[in-house]
Amino acid sequence: MIPPGGTIGIMGGGQLGRMLAIAAANLGYRTHIFAPGMSGPATEVAARWTQSAYDDAAAVAAFAAQVDVVTYEFENVDVASLPAHNCVFPPARALEVAQDRLTEKTFVEQLGGRPAPFRKVDSIEDLRAALGDLGSPAILKTRRFGYDGKGQERIEDPSRAASAWLSIGQKPCVLEGLVRFESEFSIILCRGMNGEIVRWDAVENRHRHGILDVSIAPASGLATDQAAEAGALAEHIADALDYVGVLACEFFATAEGPVFNEMAPRVHNSGHWTIEGAVTSQFENHIRAICGLPLGSTDLTGARVEMRNLLGSDVEQWPAILADRANHLHLYGKSGQRPDRKMGHVTKVFV
Structure with missing residues (x-):
């Protein structure tokens, strides 16, 4: 257990790191950010900041030597860049699985989960064969480094295969068959060092242009x-990875049952509502888990909670947002x- 007064190292300087740092401060911890950018949301609220490239082994080693535990706020950190540190949570294996879509889908299948139908694509010939198997429309996705709708091409017709392959950069991909679904939802859990798991209510997610727009808890x-069923699979994934920290798994609600979409080995945008909407937020429970503390209650603080992302110029609405006292x-x-x-988010708890 890391007692209050210890230092938590966070790789990444974005808004997730910022909210982790705030939660850590509330529990008496200091945070040290490691990020390559000039500055960022997390660096403004942390006690220390190392500005360096993730692949600078000497800088990473020096950073790790100054902290008690290391975590990360996004899954595009190269596993080879993680510090050779006894306390890196979530574990590197979770990062390896989550940052490669083919590995992730295969892993979940082996655990008895059901991802959308998929095929490995390494060439235009593979893509044409995969379209023959899965049909169209279908979604071509890069295996690595895609998020918020990036690294994806929708193929409406097999005649568009070549242009889609070129557009995506001719990189290793997976082709996913389209899934007919009623809604998208996520399961967010936290697993402690002792294997204890707590889970928040399932969250319904609505997207705009491939980016999360609104999250509603509980889902309907x-x-x-x-x-x-989806929660049981998420817990099985966490146990199989000997996971420590917050894990988010996204699903499609279909007539045949929940279909696994993807996982994120970190705190997640669809869990931002938990700051006000749950007794213990995803950020606080993540800090508790990686420091070896007991996990907090995930009960709702109201009957329903809604979180909306503020994208781009949406942030200019802040005076009107604050005019609603709720x-x-x-x-x-x-x-x-x-x-x-x-740019931000706004949450409302309905009693």
């Missing part, structure tokens, strides 16, 4: 009926608005 409709506004302090850039 088919997602409610399928939450137990709203909880979180701004990340980012400059440079882009239509798809997450």
Whole structure:
């Protein structure tokens, strides 16, 4: 167990790191950010900051020597860049699985889960064969480094295979068959060092242009009926990886049951509502888990909670947002608005 006063190292300087650092401070911990950027949301609230490339082995080693535990706020950190440190959570194996879509889907299948139908694609010939197997429309996704709709091409017709392959950069991919679903939902859990698992209510997620727009807890409709099965699979994944920390698994609610979409080995955008909407937020429970502390209650603080992302110029609505006294506004302090850039979020708890 790491007692209060210890230092938590966070690889990544974005808004997830910021909210982790705030949760850590509330529990009496200091945070040390390691990130390559000039500055970021997390660096503004941390006690220390190392600015260096993730592949700078000497800098990573020096950073690790100054902290008691290391975590990360996004899954695109190269596993080889993780410090040779006894306390890196979630474990490197979880990162290896989550950052390669083919590895991830195969791993979940082996555990008895059901991902969307998929095929490995390493060439245009593979892509044409995969379209022959799965049909179209289908989604071509890079195996690595895709998020918020990036690294994806929808193929409406097999005649578009060549252009899609070129557009995605002719990189190793998976082709996914389309899934007919009623809604998308996520299961967010936290697993402690002793194997204890706590789970928040299933969350319904609605997207805009491939980016999360609104999360609603608890989920409704088919997602409610399928939450137990999806939650059991998420727990099985966590146990199989000897996981420590918050894990998010996304699903499609379909007539045939929950279909696994993807996992994120970290705190997740669809869990931001937990800051005000749950007794213990995903950020606090993640800190508790990686420090070896008992996990907190995940009960809702109201009957329903809604979280909406503020993208780009949405952030300019902040005076109107605050005019509703029930709203909880979180701004990340980012400059440079882009239509798809997450600038903050707003949460409302309904009693």
